[in-house]
Amino acid sequence: MTEDTISQIATAYGAGGIGIIRVSGADAFAVARQIFRPVRGDLGEITPYRAHYGQITAADSGVIDEGILLPMRAPHSYTGEDVVELQCHGGSIVLREVLLRTWEAGARPAEAGEFTKRAFLNGRLDLTRAEGVMELIAAKSARSARAARERMAGALSQEIAAIRHRLLGAIARIEAGIDFPEDDIPAASAAALREDITAAASAVRRLLTGANAGRILREGVKTVIVGRPNVGKSSLLNALVGTERAIVTDVPGTTRDVIEEEISIEGIPLRLLDTAGLRAAEDAVEQIGVARTEQHMRDAELVLAVFDSSSELTEEDHELIARLREMNAETIILCNKEDCARVLRVADFDGVNAPVLMISAQAGTGLDALRETIAARVQMMEGDLSDGALPNKEREVEALQRAARHLSEAEKTLAAEMGTDFISIDLRGAYDTLGAILGETVDTDLIDRIFSEFCIGK
Ligand code: GDP
Numbered sequence: 226m227t228e229d230t231i232s233q234i235a236t237a238y239g240a241g242g243i244g245i246i247r248v249s250g251a252d253a254f255a256v257a258r259q260i261f262r263p264v265r266g267d268l269g270e271i272t273p274y275r276a277h278y279g280q281i282t283a284a285d286s287g288v289i290d291e292g293i294l295l296p297m298r299a300p301h302s303y304t305g306e307d308v309v310e311l312q313c314h315g316g317s318i319v320l321r322e323v324l325l326r327t328w329e330a331g332a333r334p335a336e337a338g339e340f341t342k343r344a345f346l347n348g349r350l351d352l353t354r355a356e357g358v359m360e361l362i363a364a365k366s367a368r369s370a371r372a373a374r375e376r377m378a379g380a381l382s383q384e385i386a387a388i389r390h391r392l393l394g395a396i397a398r399i400e401a402g403i404d405f406p407e408d409d410i411p412a413a414s415a416a417a418l419r420e421d422i423t424a425a426a427s428a429v430r431r432l433l434t435g436a437n438a439g440r441i442l443r444e445g446v447k448t449v450i451v452g453r454p455n456v457g458k459s460s461l462l463n464a465l466v467g468t469e470r471a472i473v474t475d476v477p478g479t480t481r482d483v484i485e486e487e488i489s490i491e492g493i494p495l496r497l498l499d500t501a502g503l504r505a506a507e508d509a510v511e512q513i514g515v516a517r518t519e520q521h522m523r524d525a526e527l528v529l530a531v532f533d534s535s536s537e538l539t540e541e542d543h544e545l546i547a548r549l550r551e552m553n554a555e556t557i558i559l560c561n562k563e564d565c566a567r568v569l570r571v572a573d574f575d576g577v578n579a580p581v582l583m584i585s586a587q588a589g590t591g592l593d594a595l596r597e598t599i600a601a602r603v604q605m606m607e608g609d610l611s612d613g614a615l616p617n618k619e620r621e622v623e624a625l626q627r628a629a630r631h632l633s634e635a636e637k638t639l640a641a642e643m644g645t646d647f648i649s650i651d652l653r654g655a656y657d658t659l660g661a662i663l664g665e666t667v668d669t670d671l672i673d674r675i676f677s678e679f680c681i682g683k
């Protein structure tokens with residue numbers, strides 16, 4: 226424990242019944258001794274893992290608050306260092322005062338994610354599990370929370386470890402074979418080697434296939450609401466969000482910029498975008514809106530195309546339908562204003578590969594069916610989204626792709642019956658690359674960057 230001692234408020238800001246200050250590092254117990262006065266006895270012998278009740282005192286030994294001190298001894302703590310937690314009243318002023326007091330007593334402010342970073346550096350968790358912690362805190366839907374919990378428990382690390390174990394076995398086989406006279410692998414060994422490599426390669430590919438689903442859990446399905454002005458796009462966004470977020474007016478073209486909201490449908494996170502529409506715009510501001518709509522439609526994963534069921538299709542509607550026919554994204558056609566006299570027919574949307582639903586954004590009818598359809602469509606695209614073993618980071622996907630390349634090289638070399646040295650190099654390459662996902666072989670800059678994305682106090 227050469228590191229200095231850090232402290233930070235571990236609970237959420239704002240008023241709460243209890244707030245917790247966490248202090249971690251070699252001097253954590255010394256800090257506690259200076260600022261905490263137990264009701265009984267003194268802190269001469271701090272008993273770890275026991276709650277001590279007492280007062281948190283100012284430098285002039287006045288009382289800041291009363292509360293509970295919970296000491297934990299290295300290595301049996303979250304960070305793997307000596308840790309004390311001070312539970313006091315959860316007001317933001319009092320927490321701030323206690324925090325300042327820990328700094329006076331020798332701790333320094335913890336950076337974002339620094340506790341978890343120390344846990345990682347002290348070998349308490351690997352990188353994927355540390356990221357699971359962050360994801361659980363940030364989870365916006367039940368499904369994402371479940372996946373984050375699994376990741377935190379090691380679902381992805383175990384998958385990776387199993388693949389690496391296989392690779393190590395293959396490397397050992399080759400090394401045993403190098404002692405053979407002609408530097409050739411006996412037939413039986415070659416077959417076993419092929420099996421190891423194939424199994425590892427297909428496990429890596431399986432993880433890569435799941436990567437998009439993992440990303441969706443983290444970032445949400447990019448869902449774009451399109452349609453000509455006044456069909457009820459903003460009303461639909463508001464109805465799905467449950468509050469008035471977008472401006473609803475009778476004036477076409479009111480949503481000039483894109484409004485984005487995050488919602489959760491049956492546990493699936495969605496990034497919902499209300500767009501400006503696609504019509505030829507007159508003024509410059511509106512033109513920007515239209516250009517953005519175009520861009521958003523191009524990278525949408527789900528498109529909610531809204532039409533006004535109470536009026537005939539316009540030129541703009543026909544243009545949109547033509548576009549929908551060519552699009553790859555999952556699409557749902559919504560005939561809004563079903564509370565009014567109905568003019569549109571399902572046949573109007575022939576040739577578009579999408580379900581057609583009747584809704585009223587204003588009256589709130591048809592929205593449950595819409596939610597069910599959205600959930601079904603997303604699951605059709607991505608399969609089961611609640612798997613904590615899915616890679617979901619740029620970094621992880623990139624490493625898996627590199628590992629996959631190494632393994633297909635190894636497969637090729639083996640098939641061509643070329644030198645085993647080359648196979649061995651590729652297998653080691655794959656082994657190290659996979660190790661980077663767990664944080665075994667990454668440099669400190671990257672580690673710093675990853676943990677700086679954590680929240681303060683974790
Ligand atoms: P946008 O331009 O596509 O975003 O459309 P808005 O959401 O701003 O709505 C345009 C107009 O249609 C407003 O006057 C809304 O009150 C009205 N509207 C929206 N949804 C419905 C609906 O389901 N039924 C009826 N009757 N009117 C609606």
Ligand code: ZN
Pocket residue numbers: 458459460471472473479480499
């Ligand atoms: Zn609008």
